């Protein structure tokens with residue numbers, strides 16, 4: 678029985694991806710970009726489209742930190758781990774976030790407010806180290822500044 682529609686993909690658009698395992702990551706990126714995470718139903722559809730077993734798709738998701746299996750919190754904190762930010766202390770900022778929020782990479786705080794997501798270069802290296810909270814960019818950061826930013830967002834709720 679052939680599929681007549683998908684929930685997460687346009688049937689026509691994914692036709693060239695049919696049976697092509699190399700399309701797993703691009704399709705995961707499409708879903709995550711649109712929904713903020715990769716729902717289980719999307720994994721089933723990617724399996725059907727590309728012929729890749731669901732277990733292999735899960736392995737890809739867990740290997741690449743960019744993918745999430747749960748919806749992000751209200752505030753998605755992207756921590757740049759590009760070269761410039763790394764040299765300027767990005768890992769220290771990450772430690773501050775872990776410590777303050779009591780979560781790890783990819784997790785969301787129990788109140789649903791914050792999710793931490795390390796990312797590659799955010800494109801504003803001269804401001805290193807940089808984080809983004811949703812669409813807002815913060816540069817020249819120190820651990821103290823990160824704590825202030827978190828408190829500001831906590832107050833917003």
Ligand code: FES
Pocket residue numbers: 757758759760761762763797798799800801802803805806807
């Ligand atoms: S390395 Fe962080 S913004 Fe480029």
